[in-house]
Amino acid sequence: xDLLLPYIACLTLALTIYAALxxxxxxxxxxxxxxxxxxxxxxxxxxxxxxxxxxxxxxGVFFVLFSLCAVAAAIRMITHERPIYSALHFVLVVIATAGxxxxxxxxxxxxxxxxxxxxxxxxxxxxxxxxxxxxxNPDEPxxxxxxxxxxxxxxxxxxxxxxxxxxxxxxxxxxxxDLQTNANSxxxxxxxxxxxxxxxxxxxxxxxxxxxxxxxxNETMIQFGMDGAFIVSQDGEVLQxxxxxxxxxxxxxxxxxxxxxxxxxxLAGVILLMAMFGAAVLARRAIELTEREKRIAILGEDTExxxxxx
Amino acid sequence: xxxxxxxxxxxxxxxxxxxxxxIGIIGFLVRRNLIVMFLCTELMFQGAAIAFVAVGRxxxxxxxxxxxxxxLTVAAAEAALALALVVLxxxxxxxxxxxxxxxxxx
Numbered sequence: 001x002d003l004l005l006p007y008i009a010c011l012t013l014a015l016t017i018y019a020a021l022x023x024x025x026x027x028x029x030x031x032x033x034x035x036x037x038x039x040x041x042x043x044x045x046x047x048x049x050x051x052x053x054x055x056x057x058x059x060g061v062f063f064v065l066f067s068l069c070a071v072a073a074a075i076r077m078i079t080h081e082r083p084i085y086s087a088l089h090f091v092l093v094v095i096a097t098a099g100x101x102x103x104x105x106x107x108x109x110x111x112x113x114x115x116x117x118x119x120x121x122x123x124x125x126x127x128x129x130x131x132x133x134x135x136x137n138p139d140e141p142x143x144x145x146x147x148x149x150x151x152x153x154x155x156x157x158x159x160x161x162x163x164x165x166x167x168x169x170x171x172x173x174x175x176x177x178d179l180q181t182n183a184n185s186x187x188x189x190x191x192x193x194x195x196x197x198x199x200x201x202x203x204x205x206x207x208x209x210x211x212x213x214x215x216x217x218n219e220t221m222i223q224f225g226m227d228g229a230f231i232v233s234q235d236g237e238v239l240q241x242x243x244x245x246x247x248x249x250x251x252x253x254x255x256x257x258x259x260x261x262x263x264x265x266x267l268a269g270v271i272l273l274m275a276m277f278g279a280a281v282l283a284r285r286a287i288e289l290t291e292r293e294k295r296i297a298i299l300g301e302d303t304e305x306x307x308x309x310x
Numbered sequence: 311x312x313x314x315x316x317x318x319x320x321x322x323x324x325x326x327x328x329x330x331x332x333i334g335i336i337g338f339l340v341r342r343n344l345i346v347m348f349l350c351t352e353l354m355f356q357g358a359a360i361a362f363v364a365v366g367r368x369x370x371x372x373x374x375x376x377x378x379x380x381x382l383t384v385a386a387a388e389a390a391l392a393l394a395l396v397v398l399x400x401x402x403x404x405x406x407x408x409x410x411x412x413x414x415x416x
Binding site: 013017021040043044047048049053054055060063067070071074075077078083086087090093094097100101104105106108109112113116117120121124125128129131132145146147148150151152153154156157158160161164165168169172173176177178179180249252253255256257260261264268271272274275276278279280282283285 | 315316317318319320321322323324325326328329330331332333334335336337339340341342343345346348349350352353356359360363364366367368372373374375376378379380382383384385386387388389390391393394395396397398400401405406407408409
């Protein structure tokens with residue numbers, strides 16, 4: 001029976017999404033979202049065991065809050081009949097995702113996600129939505145078009161989603177218990193033969209006599225104990241490190257970006273350039289001009305009439 | 311800075327990313343508004359981003375976060391092109407209904 005519980009939670013969630021997709025009054029839809037959130041919480045509870053598995057209980061509480069927020073906003077996003085509200089709920093999903101990334105110690109990516117998604121991409125979507133989404137019937141501006149109100153094949157889509165969800169949660173449940181916990185190894189979170197130069201400068205300021213480079217043990221230079229981080233010099237000198245001299249998440253991501261993926265970042269630049277050209281070419285509207293209009297546009301005046309006056 | 315990261319915590323993050331991906335796929339199949347369909351693909355990108363960062367955090371590898379930068383790149387490029395296409399289609403038929411463009415498949 002315990003083996004079946006996650007799948008029952010998945011089924012509950014799928015049925016809730018199906019019910020929320022049907023045209024219904026807003027109160028019913030909100031109720032469906034609440035049931036969906038409860039099913040999600042149940043599924044997460046089955047899979048993670050307890051909040052203590054996150055190291056700290058507060059960490060677990062924030063994880064549950066952000067993930068329930070993300071799932072609720074995502075369900076509301078695909079079920080809301082007004083596209084503008086869908087886009088706004090997507091902003092909520094982005095913010096909740098950024099919260100989850102913060103929990104994962106990815107501060108740079110969390111805030112980059114908010115800036116790029118909520119700040120840039122969503123604004124583009126809003127522009128196009130407001131440009132294209134006019135009410136079909138001018139007498140009733142608050143009713144949505146029929147294609148926004150009636151979903152297409154909700155039963156088949158939810159069935160596919162349910163199978164996919166079962167596959168994912170089954171794989172996760174079956175695969176993760178075999179993994180080892182990283183906490184026991186006192187962490188190689190900073191695995192660096194290639195520390196930023198700034199780090200060496202900071203160490204030299206702390207201890208001018210430090211025999212650089214430090215001892216590397218299993219590719220780990222900075223060791224973490226219960227009482228903080230320290231490095232060991234070639235002479236055996238142990239140097240306690242303040243957390244302020246350690247490389248930050250942003251520095252490490254930047255280093256990984258240019259060190260491990262130098263070609264990919266160039267390709268990303270090319271993709272963005274081609275997307276810009278493509279969008280400009282697609283959105284361009286060809287304007288037919290008569291001979292006279294062309295002459296006015298080029299010369300800035302109507303030479304024919306000017307000639308007639310003379 | 312160093313908190314333990316147990317496999318069960320990793321499982322939690324992976325399931326949340328799977329949920330976002332699944333909801334995005336359902337939305338893409340169900341909605342008939344072209345713009346909302348593309349919005350649902352962005353939802354799938356969010357799920358992928360969480361999975362990348364969570365596994366990167368578990369393996370203590372920063373490549374997972376670098377992948378999110380590339381996901382952002384692809385998402386931005388996709389948004390620009392897809393929205394330009396939607397504007398183009400909307401000029402032809404004055405509707406955002408995906409079913410209205412059924413003759414494209416013939």
